[in-house]
Amino acid sequence: MMNILVCVKQVPDTDEVRIDEKKGTLIRDGVPSIINPEDKIALEEAVRLKEEHGGKVTVISMGPPQAKTALLEAYAMGADECILLSDRAFAGSDTWATSYTLAQGIKNAGEFDIIFCGRQAIDGDTAQVGPQIAENLEIPQITYVKGLEVDGKKVKAKRALEDGYSVIETKLPVLLTVIDGLNKPRYPSIKRVVAAFKKEDCIKVWSTDDFEVDMAKLGLDASPTQVYDTFVPTNEKKGEILEGNEKEKVEQLLEKLKLEQVL
Amino acid sequence: MDFNLNSTQEMIQKIVRDFAENEVKDIAAEIDETCEFPRENVEKMAAADMLGIPFPEKYDGAGGDTLSYVLAIEELSKACATHGIILSAHTSLGAHPIYQFGTEEQKEKYLKPLARGEKLGAFGLTEPDAGTDASAQKTTVELDGDEYILNGSKIFITNAGEADTFIIFAMTDKSKGTRGISAFIVEREYPGFSVGKKENKLGINASDTRELIFQDCRVPKENLLGKEGMGFKIAMTTLDGGRIGVAAQALGIAQRALDETVQYVKERKQFGRTISKFQGLQWEMAEMATKVEAARLLVYKAAKTKDSGQRFSKEAAMAKYYASEAAFAVANKAIQLHGGYGYMKEYPVERLLRDAKITEIYEGTTEVQKMVIAGSLLN
Numbered sequence: 001m002m003n004i005l006v007c008v009k010q011v012p013d014t015d016e017v018r019i020d021e022k023k024g025t026l027i028r029d030g031v032p033s034i035i036n037p038e039d040k041i042a043l044e045e046a047v048r049l050k051e052e053h054g055g056k057v058t059v060i061s062m063g064p065p066q067a068k069t070a071l072l073e074a075y076a077m078g079a080d081e082c083i084l085l086s087d088r089a090f091a092g093s094d095t096w097a098t099s100y101t102l103a104q105g106i107k108n109a110g111e112f113d114i115i116f117c118g119r120q121a122i123d124g125d126t127a128q129v130g131p132q133i134a135e136n137l138e139i140p141q142i143t144y145v146k147g148l149e150v151d152g153k154k155v156k157a158k159r160a161l162e163d164g165y166s167v168i169e170t171k172l173p174v175l176l177t178v179i180d181g182l183n184k185p186r187y188p189s190i191k192r193v194v195a196a197f198k199k200e201d202c203i204k205v206w207s208t209d210d211f212e213v214d215m216a217k218l219g220l221d222a223s224p225t226q227v228y229d230t231f232v233p234t235n236e237k238k239g240e241i242l243e244g245n246e247k248e249k250v251e252q253l254l255e256k257l258k259l260e261q262v263l
Numbered sequence: 264m265d266f267n268l269n270s271t272q273e274m275i276q277k278i279v280r281d282f283a284e285n286e287v288k289d290i291a292a293e294i295d296e297t298c299e300f301p302r303e304n305v306e307k308m309a310a311a312d313m314l315g316i317p318f319p320e321k322y323d324g325a326g327g328d329t330l331s332y333v334l335a336i337e338e339l340s341k342a343c344a345t346h347g348i349i350l351s352a353h354t355s356l357g358a359h360p361i362y363q364f365g366t367e368e369q370k371e372k373y374l375k376p377l378a379r380g381e382k383l384g385a386f387g388l389t390e391p392d393a394g395t396d397a398s399a400q401k402t403t404v405e406l407d408g409d410e411y412i413l414n415g416s417k418i419f420i421t422n423a424g425e426a427d428t429f430i431i432f433a434m435t436d437k438s439k440g441t442r443g444i445s446a447f448i449v450e451r452e453y454p455g456f457s458v459g460k461k462e463n464k465l466g467i468n469a470s471d472t473r474e475l476i477f478q479d480c481r482v483p484k485e486n487l488l489g490k491e492g493m494g495f496k497i498a499m500t501t502l503d504g505g506r507i508g509v510a511a512q513a514l515g516i517a518q519r520a521l522d523e524t525v526q527y528v529k530e531r532k533q534f535g536r537t538i539s540k541f542q543g544l545q546w547e548m549a550e551m552a553t554k555v556e557a558a559r560l561l562v563y564k565a566a567k568t569k570d571s572g573q574r575f576s577k578e579a580a581m582a583k584y585y586a587s588e589a590a591f592a593v594a595n596k597a598i599q600l601h602g603g604y605g606y607m608k609e610y611p612v613e614r615l616l617r618d619a620k621i622t623e624i625y626e627g628t629t630e631v632q633k634m635v636i637a638g639s640l641l642n
């Protein structure tokens with residue numbers, strides 16, 4: 001039996017987001033919200049482990065009330081219980097304040113053998129929240145997980161590196177951040193969708209009154225990083241054009257590909 | 264009047280749309296060519312509980328409403344009309360009559376595995392000489408002790424080669440006309456039951472359409488659906504529901520034809536500008552879009568009427584009549600606006616036209632729908 005928790009974030013579907021060139025911000029109007037894709041992979045792994053070993057999957061998210069939709073979808077994918085941390089006090093949190101809030105919520109939710117996070121969210125791309133939650137909870141972490149074996153009281157994970165992977169083993173409890181390729185998330189069950197909307201009590205909504213938090217560590221004011229400006233990057237990298245005859249060009253190309261470890 | 268989907272319906276629509284985009288769309292052209300039944304996708308649909316959407320959880324269904332089911336067929340049909348009809352024939356024609364007319368034992372034994380998607384359903388009414396005149400059934404049935412013995416054949420049966428559970432109609436007492444027809448649940452494994460070769464069709468090529476042959480096929484007595492003589496009523500009631508499914512399939516085809524055209528005219532350049540700039544084409548597209556939306560309102564209304572528990576024969580007939588003609592007209596116009604490219608198989612619109620045609624024919628031709636509508640006005 002395993003007690004598993006998954007952190008998910010509701011994000012705008014960036015495939016459908018356009019950028020306001022003047023302001024440098026995302027135009028979010030009319031853009032559908034989705035579960036962050038790598039969080040879906042995390043959830044799929046959690047549900048598979050539950051199916052294999054028995055136990056329970058709890059999903060937690062911090063966000064505005066409309067993030068409930070993401071949790072209903074998580075329920076339809078096989079989560080047993082969903083918790084939404086939602087309070088005006090959380091608004092404007094950077095990764096530091098977010099990971100503190102989530103860690104406090106997790107402590108209130110119980111003790112877990114494995115905590116799964118996606119590596120990073122497609123709207124922020126920081127990859128910081130997972131590792132920071134592990135630090136807040138003082139448990140080990142393995143990031144960039146692309147393969148996983150769970151055996152009794154320990155996990156063995158393949159941790160992706162730029163040019164390969166390392167295999168890391170640790171005892172439970174552990175926090176794992178997962179990447180694309182670990183699994184292919186299932187489609188949510190329509191039966192569970194109908195059930196979730198019928199009895200919305202599968203989602204608990206917690207405000208600052210419902211779990212222990214230090215109000216001084218929440219939201220924008222408690223966030224050490226603040227965004228001053230955003231802009232659309234211009235790609236100034238130019239391709240390199242090789243000189244010489246055909247044979248020389250092929251030789252140069254091979255040399256460069258070897259240097260870059262492509263070959 | 265509320266034209267908005269509720270949250271459950273919206274999420275079901277999104278899930279099936281994702282599924283159709285990721286699993287169905289890319290194989291549509293290929294299975295149209297190879298005529299191969301998409302068995303693997305049907306299994307994936309079962310895993311996501313798509314094969315029992317409108318049945319209560321008590322019978323292992325998803326507990327959804329007819330509109331949710333219609334949204335699923337529409338989304339699948341946008342990607343591939345074959346997938347749409349597999350779901351519709353299974354749910355509306357194979358499983359629904361058991362849900363509506365079956366005994367608790369029959370529901371336990373047959374509806375539950377159909378709703379779970381472990382078994383696939385089909386429906387056999389049409390015969391070589393009994394099409395629109397469905398009462399002219401030549402398949403006979405005799406009671407022999409604890410078994411009925413079926414003899415005869417059914418043609419053009421959707422899912423025939425792939426289904427496990429069939430609803431079959433046969434004449435128990437010819438002297439009684441339509442009141443002499445009965446319905447039976449027939450398992451594919453029953454001795455004396457076989458299927459013919461796969462039909463070669465104009466469209467929905469991967470849908471498995473065959474003849475069903477019964478030669479002294481022995482069916483247990485308890486597999487009579489409803490009572491003896493109720494068959495015609497069961498068939499007509501079932502087809503009322505099936506028509507909403509076909510109308511949803513037509514709607515999906517029409518929407519896809521419009522979507523493809525909008526994209527194409529914005530890319531295709533002639534006379535130095537994209538053809539979307541020409542008002543003549545804009546007006547054509549305005550007509551296409553209006554037809555699609557009108558079809559959608561009729562289809563959703565029919566689904567909502569069914570869910571409300573009222574009679575819905577007229578609404579279903581109007582939805583199927585209008586949506587199927589809209590699908591054919593919009594797909595035809597889509598090819599015209601694509602020009603020569605539209606006639607080529609590299610683009611999906613020629614397939615949409617071939618797939619659209621059948622929606623004007625099966626589960627009651629357009630002419631039959633008009634009979635039903637006129638009947639409701641005059642009776």
